[in-house]
Amino acid sequence: xxxxxxxxxxxxxxxxxxxxxxxxxxxxxxxxxxxxxxxxxxxxxxxxxxxxxxxxxxxxxxxxxxxxxxxxxxxxxxxxxxxxxxxxxxxxxxxxxxxxxxxxxxxxxxxxxxxxxxxxxxxxxxxxxxxxxxxxxxxxxxxxxxxxxxxxxxxxxxxxxxxxxxxxxxxxxxxxxxxxxxxxxxxxxxxxxxxxxxxxxxxxxxxxxxxxxxx
Amino acid sequence: xxxxxxxxxxxxxxxxxxxxxxxxxxxxxxxxxxxxxxxxxxxxxxxxxxxxxxxxxxxxxxxxxxxxxxxxxxxxxxxxxxxxxxxxxxxxxxxxxxxxxxxxxxxxxxxxxxxxxxxxxxxxxxxxxxxxxxxxxxxxxxxxxxxxxxxxxxxxxxxxxxxxxxxxxxxxxxxxxxxxxxxxxxxxxxxxxxxxxxxxxxxxxxxxxxxxxxxxxxxxxxxxxxxxxxxxxxxxxxxxxxxxxxxxxxxxxxxxxxxxxxxxxxxxxxxxxxxxxxxxxxxxxxxxxxxxxxxxxxxxxxxxxxxxxxxxxxxxxxxxxxxxxxxxxxxxxxxxxxxxxxxxxxxxxxxxxxxxxxxxxxxxxxxxxxxxxxxxxxxxxxxxxxxxxxxxxxxxxxxxxxxxxxxxxxxxxxxxxxxxxxxxxxxxxxxxxxxxxxxxxxxxxxxxxxxxxxxxxxxxxxxxxxxxxxxxxxxxxxxxxxxxxxxxxxxxx
Numbered sequence: 001x002x003x004x005x006x007x008x009x010x011x012x013x014x015x016x017x018x019x020x021x022x023x024x025x026x027x028x029x030x031x032x033x034x035x036x037x038x039x040x041x042x043x044x045x046x047x048x049x050x051x052x053x054x055x056x057x058x059x060x061x062x063x064x065x066x067x068x069x070x071x072x073x074x075x076x077x078x079x080x081x082x083x084x085x086x087x088x089x090x091x092x093x094x095x096x097x098x099x100x101x102x103x104x105x106x107x108x109x110x111x112x113x114x115x116x117x118x119x120x121x122x123x124x125x126x127x128x129x130x131x132x133x134x135x136x137x138x139x140x141x142x143x144x145x146x147x148x149x150x151x152x153x154x155x156x157x158x159x160x161x162x163x164x165x166x167x168x169x170x171x172x173x174x175x176x177x178x179x180x181x182x183x184x185x186x187x188x189x190x191x192x193x194x195x196x197x198x199x200x201x202x203x204x205x206x207x208x209x210x211x212x213x214x215x
Numbered sequence: 216x217x218x219x220x221x222x223x224x225x226x227x228x229x230x231x232x233x234x235x236x237x238x239x240x241x242x243x244x245x246x247x248x249x250x251x252x253x254x255x256x257x258x259x260x261x262x263x264x265x266x267x268x269x270x271x272x273x274x275x276x277x278x279x280x281x282x283x284x285x286x287x288x289x290x291x292x293x294x295x296x297x298x299x300x301x302x303x304x305x306x307x308x309x310x311x312x313x314x315x316x317x318x319x320x321x322x323x324x325x326x327x328x329x330x331x332x333x334x335x336x337x338x339x340x341x342x343x344x345x346x347x348x349x350x351x352x353x354x355x356x357x358x359x360x361x362x363x364x365x366x367x368x369x370x371x372x373x374x375x376x377x378x379x380x381x382x383x384x385x386x387x388x389x390x391x392x393x394x395x396x397x398x399x400x401x402x403x404x405x406x407x408x409x410x411x412x413x414x415x416x417x418x419x420x421x422x423x424x425x426x427x428x429x430x431x432x433x434x435x436x437x438x439x440x441x442x443x444x445x446x447x448x449x450x451x452x453x454x455x456x457x458x459x460x461x462x463x464x465x466x467x468x469x470x471x472x473x474x475x476x477x478x479x480x481x482x483x484x485x486x487x488x489x490x491x492x493x494x495x496x497x498x499x500x501x502x503x504x505x506x507x508x509x510x511x512x513x514x515x516x517x518x519x520x521x522x523x524x525x526x527x528x529x530x531x532x533x534x535x536x537x538x539x540x541x542x543x544x545x546x547x548x549x550x551x552x553x554x555x556x557x558x559x560x561x562x563x564x565x566x567x568x569x570x571x572x573x574x575x576x577x578x579x580x581x582x583x584x585x586x587x588x589x590x591x592x593x594x595x596x597x598x599x600x601x602x603x604x605x606x607x608x609x610x611x612x613x614x615x616x617x618x619x620x621x622x623x624x625x626x627x628x629x630x631x632x633x634x635x636x637x638x639x640x641x642x643x644x645x646x647x648x649x650x651x652x653x654x655x656x657x658x659x660x661x662x663x664x665x666x667x668x669x670x671x672x673x674x675x676x677x678x679x680x681x682x683x684x685x686x687x688x689x690x691x692x693x694x695x696x697x698x699x700x701x702x703x704x705x706x707x708x
Contacts, residue, residue: 107481211476
């Protein structure tokens, strides 16, 4: 029987393997959310996090571009009120709003035939429908990771696009190799989804949402 | 991981000193007849024996009641089994006692035939292990090995000798590939239908081909991979030695675990297999034609050192479409270097394209095509050449030959000239490729539309592959470049 880790726990697993995650605070009430936003700087994002919560966007549990303390307090109250009993213990996650239009997805999957595999592709809520992804079997070296990026049909996204810098390809390769290490070192991790892996305007990729499934 | 089978053990299968066909039939419609016939008719020089229950002679070969009755001094390495499954355990024991080291089983009634068949197959594999015998099949179509003229098979055609080694989980794909081999003249070294692959599997054959000096490229058809991880490790190792082209049928066995994650959902539809091929530097083809094209190209062309392609054509439209195909691929359409443009200017009237594709625009005289091919191929910025327009002169000649004014002395003279010219051009393409160590691919639909045309005929005689279309040539060249690039990148690390 598998279970999913909460978003902060998932990110802790990723950070331990060198995958850059957005700086965020976990808080229990609206006042603490405002203090966190003040400290991080506006605008911020607020999300409801809990062990049982997998797909937040579909349930409306993500509030973007909160610009004032009032907006943050209101969003935090609404999120906490939207929790369901089977969500388990919940908290509000406050994070700085990363600017950037390009969303990638990276992940780990245990294939019944090939064992642990690593994936990179075009991310966002439509990732599965777009299905522009490349897989490799772990362990994945830097040359493999680099070639995965060339496998994408939409690889032009990795160049400079509409005023946003080219993606830091080295950083992306490091993320893929880091996930491969995670896949080979952690037998208990069944799957990893980092979606989106947001590419900032400066070209730096950072994990904005993550879900780790463990046995 | 399962230990690899030592290459020496395949000698008994692919280069046997003698063969016994078990279960020979006197009826030309039966496999037991056809197998013996084919062993006797393709130049195999080892001794050939036969056994059956009727005795007498078949095709001049005396039939023995059993393997025990074979002449005392006979050296037999391979038994080709056409007997029913129920007879095979005793047969293998008797063969082992006579020093037979390999068995190819055509017999059905094993793993493909329900629970009883699966049990029989397990017993067979255990017995072969006990007897230290290499077991190919069962339920296989046969084995071919052109270096020794071995044609121990029942359905597929016998190919010309060459450097492609085939292993297939479907006997019919052995037929398909060997039909393409016969049609194109690009030959085969070894071919084996793995049948149920009860003991020797496709990766086992591929590992052997990787060590086989007669083989330059391996070509495999696989379906139902049962241990993907091991498959990956083994084909990756084999592909380090030489190119390996894989055509895969069917979805991965085992299905997908109900996916909680996007990554898991996206792992469906063969994407993991595809990525595995990229990683292992295995050339994956999606159609039979693409697979054979790639293998034939690895077998007959040097690897490109870079992606830059020049197109030499005698007519505009062909060149344009080929350029489009190059642009859509991982290859690059070379921007024509000034010095090369200048050199071609000296040989052609000014209406030629003056760019890549190098369209001669009908301005060529007797020696222009060989000259331009040499100039282009020798240029340091050119990594590969695609040559279009071969066979046009012989096409003209064909009309004269087939018309009602033939035979006629003046027509014969010009027809002879046209056909000699096309033969020269084909030979020139092969020569500059050999001189420069660069791939030079010749494409014309005449390869299939009129294979007797002097152009494609001369390509076959030069030992190269005549591509039925420029798109197929470009795709095959792209496969070579990807293979070479994978090696270059890792050699540089």
